[in-house]
Amino acid sequence: MIYFASCAANQADLVAFEAESAGATELRQTKAGVEFVGDLRTGYEFCMNSRIASRLLQAIYYDDDVQSADELYESTRQIPWEEFITPEKTLKVTKTVQSCSYLNSTHYAALKVKDGIVDRIKEKFGEVRPDIDVENPDVTVHIHIHQTKAVWYLDFSGESLQKRGYRGEQTEALLKEHLAAALLARSEWKKSVQDGNPGVLLDPFCGSGTIAIEAALMASSTAPGLIRKSEFAFKRLPSYDDALWNEVVAKAEDARKAALESRTIRIHASDISPIAVKISREAARNAGVDGLIDFKVKDFSSYTAEDRPAERGFIVTDPPYGIRMRTEDMDRLYTEIGDTFSNVFQGWKATVLCSESELLSNIAMKPERVNTLYNGPIACQAAHYTIFTDEEKEALKQKSLEKRQERLSQSLSKGAEMAYNRLMKNLEAIRPKMEAQGVTCYRIYDADMPEYSAAIDVYEGKWINLAEYAPPATIPQEDADRRLKELILATERATGIDIEDIHVKQRKEQKGKNQYGRLASSNHFNIVHENGLNILVNFTDYLDTGIFLDHRPIRSYIQSISDGKRFLNLFCYTGTATLNAIKGGAVSTVSVDASSTYLDWAMQNLKVNGYPSTIDNYFYKSDVMDFLYGTYDKFDLIFCDPPTFSNSKGRDNFDVQRDHRKLIKAAAMHLSPGGLLIFSNNYRKFKLDEEVLEDYSVKEITPETIGDDFASDPKCHRCYLIRNKVKVRMPMRKIIRKK
Numbered sequence: 001m002i003y004f005a006s007c008a009a010n011q012a013d014l015v016a017f018e019a020e021s022a023g024a025t026e027l028r029q030t031k032a033g034v035e036f037v038g039d040l041r042t043g044y045e046f047c048m049n050s051r052i053a054s055r056l057l058q059a060i061y062y063d064d065d066v067q068s069a070d071e072l073y074e075s076t077r078q079i080p081w082e083e084f085i086t087p088e089k090t091l092k093v094t095k096t097v098q099s100c101s102y103l104n105s106t107h108y109a110a111l112k113v114k115d116g117i118v119d120r121i122k123e124k125f126g127e128v129r130p131d132i133d134v135e136n137p138d139v140t141v142h143i144h145i146h147q148t149k150a151v152w153y154l155d156f157s158g159e160s161l162q163k164r165g166y167r168g169e170q171t172e173a174l175l176k177e178h179l180a181a182a183l184l185a186r187s188e189w190k191k192s193v194q195d196g197n198p199g200v201l202l203d204p205f206c207g208s209g210t211i212a213i214e215a216a217l218m219a220s221s222t223a224p225g226l227i228r229k230s231e232f233a234f235k236r237l238p239s240y241d242d243a244l245w246n247e248v249v250a251k252a253e254d255a256r257k258a259a260l261e262s263r264t265i266r267i268h269a270s271d272i273s274p275i276a277v278k279i280s281r282e283a284a285r286n287a288g289v290d291g292l293i294d295f296k297v298k299d300f301s302s303y304t305a306e307d308r309p310a311e312r313g314f315i316v317t318d319p320p321y322g323i324r325m326r327t328e329d330m331d332r333l334y335t336e337i338g339d340t341f342s343n344v345f346q347g348w349k350a351t352v353l354c355s356e357s358e359l360l361s362n363i364a365m366k367p368e369r370v371n372t373l374y375n376g377p378i379a380c381q382a383a384h385y386t387i388f389t390d391e392e393k394e395a396l397k398q399k400s401l402e403k404r405q406e407r408l409s410q411s412l413s414k415g416a417e418m419a420y421n422r423l424m425k426n427l428e429a430i431r432p433k434m435e436a437q438g439v440t441c442y443r444i445y446d447a448d449m450p451e452y453s454a455a456i457d458v459y460e461g462k463w464i465n466l467a468e469y470a471p472p473a474t475i476p477q478e479d480a481d482r483r484l485k486e487l488i489l490a491t492e493r494a495t496g497i498d499i500e501d502i503h504v505k506q507r508k509e510q511k512g513k514n515q516y517g518r519l520a521s522s523n524h525f526n527i528v529h530e531n532g533l534n535i536l537v538n539f540t541d542y543l544d545t546g547i548f549l550d551h552r553p554i555r556s557y558i559q560s561i562s563d564g565k566r567f568l569n570l571f572c573y574t575g576t577a578t579l580n581a582i583k584g585g586a587v588s589t590v591s592v593d594a595s596s597t598y599l600d601w602a603m604q605n606l607k608v609n610g611y612p613s614t615i616d617n618y619f620y621k622s623d624v625m626d627f628l629y630g631t632y633d634k635f636d637l638i639f640c641d642p643p644t645f646s647n648s649k650g651r652d653n654f655d656v657q658r659d660h661r662k663l664i665k666a667a668a669m670h671l672s673p674g675g676l677l678i679f680s681n682n683y684r685k686f687k688l689d690e691e692v693l694e695d696y697s698v699k700e701i702t703p704e705t706i707g708d709d710f711a712s713d714p715k716c717h718r719c720y721l722i723r724n725k726v727k728v729r730m731p732m733r734k735i736i737r738k739k
Helices: 012-021 040-049 069-078 106-125 177-186 189-194 210-219 242-262 274-287 327-344 357-362 390-409 414-437 477-495 549-561 576-583 596-608 624-630 656-668 690-695
Strands: 002-006 025-029 033-037 055-063 090-098 139-146 149-155 201-203 267-271 293-297 314-317 349-354 369-375 378-386 441-446 454-459 463-469 502-507 526-530 533-537 566-570 588-593 617-621 635-640 671-681 696-700 718-724
Touching (some): 002 012, 012 033, 012 040, 040 055, 040 242, 069 139, 069 149, 177 210, 177 349, 177 378, 189 210, 189 314, 210 267, 210 274, 210 293, 210 314, 267 274, 274 293, 349 357, 357 378, 357 526, 357 596, 441 549, 477 502, 576 588, 576 635, 635 656, 656 718, 690 696
Parallel strands (some): 090 139, 201 314, 267 293, 463 502, 566 588, 588 617
Antiparallel strands (some): 002 033, 002 055, 139 149, 349 378, 369 378, 441 454, 454 463, 526 533, 671 718, 696 718
16 A cells, blocks of 8 residues: 655654654655555554654555546546445545646635545445535545646545644643654654653643653653544544554553553653643643653743752753744743753753744854754744753863864965965955944955955854855866865964854856755854844855845945835845834835745844834835835835846746846836935946936945945945936916017
8 A cells, every 4th residue: 555644844754764663665755744655554553653744645546647627527436436435424525736737726626526436436326425524524535636647545544643632721822742742853852762761851831731741652652543532534444454453552552561661751841830730731631641740830940950850851842932922021031041051951952942043042052953843834943952061061162172273283285375364464454444333244355366266254253154156167176175175274264263153155156047045944043233233144044144245335324314214125135224224213114025034034133123023114025026016105215136137936037137227117116206216236247227327317326335345346236326307397488579
């Protein structure tokens, strides 16, 4: 049999392990789950033991050439449904439809499949047919359509596998069971369970108790199927083998009994809310693990060494986050979490789940790794920390210093020495100017030497972003790697910033459909400062950090002229120009970008500065041209900084040289009388269209917007002030002719 186990994003590897443990073979992971081959026992054992999958489907037929809704109906009707369902059974059809041109509605797909099944049954049994029951059907059929391929499944598991059945009353913040299990599986604690000796576990923000209960089920080898209240769907299928199922149940019960007899299980859960603790205890009783968990009412910030349940252990927790708290309260809470970790739980390991990654920066520790998990539609980061003792910290610090000293004591190669000398010369010229201007993020090198082609930026004197320009194909890879290493060593020595804080990326010229995509998923943000503002930057996940340093003077100018103005930010990126407009006194702002990632980033930038993101500050996910043609609003100040080229999915491609006239015209329509459009772009060969010069009042201010750190690269961008021309009406005068 072919099965498909569905699961949340980024959890397929965990589900694949569960499938293998159930005896599955020929596994194939997808974004939505895991496909595998197994017999009936495999399906039963998977349903019994899976903690992370949400549903198990059994594939029965497929057709890889369905070209229309009628063909979908005909293919459905050819399947021998009488082997799976009879007229007295009730039926439900569910569906997923992807990239299917012949279906205007996913509901229509389900309707055609239902008609095909019913007509087949009527053909085999006379005019009697199964009834439809969407609440509690005997048989659920799932149709999956991708382009022209259709696969028909039987729902093997029934109600979602995540619903263990122990939930009763709930707190407002609800962590789903399978997410709690995935969080535990990603944590260091799970390794101790696999070794047969579960470590001490604490959840100090237990809420409804889900993490602690799932941990107790894991530590006691209690299969979720043993406590499940609802019946599995496979029991209502003709293939159901009661004797085989009883064997699977007995095997699970034996495993639980053996674990309880051989293991010492120490799980602790606390919460500041007495109601939450009461709800957690009740849920633990329903799950049959209340004797394995020590619950208490406790504020985590008040924990002391005496409250710590062991010298060493594991913390796995889901603290409150933004949906439930004010920004200032969240920042304070996560700062207190970090302080309590460091002061009370030295020697422990901790896993913290958070949906707002910038909150994690308040924990004054660097996570060793970060996983992205999904709680429904909410993307959450699971940050994993080792809380070192003072002795361990000192040993690590000493080891790092020794490595650094060893590295710095070695002679630089001739090439690295050249790069070092150039960097020192640049720093001597640039650093005093930046300090005098109060600038903390600036460029110190930009391909000054052809052999070392990279841009090097310093952030806050703590971090380096080194963006290497891709070497020509004629340069052997070995030589390119050597030069990059030499430049990194020279940068560390010249700036004094440790090599671990030098973040290296490679820039390539965008051609055709190549777009700058995501590089990683650490979701780790740092805060830098500019013009009195806090700005979130990310050095690992994207090619750009979240702030364009060459636009610093433009942002400063926007701040200086924004008082009392209505501000529009087109291609807003991470909203840094919007921040400056608000700081400068703008009465309202509108920020537009086609990227959800950048808009979320922009909203978080507002949040870390204490600015509201809804009242008077609006964000629109839209193609810029669609937005400009779709609104009649007027603005006193517009900033437009388009990409050089873009061909994002679902939109016409954009070329700044070809399309800037149309863009400027559309933006200028939204200028209020006397309004100003600041138009900027980074295309080095850019030339302003002559018709723009004729139709508008244009002043190029590029030289004034090039900072001292970019003086060696005056073509890094072009910037113009554009206004609608004022049309003056001359009064008509009567001509008096002299006689």
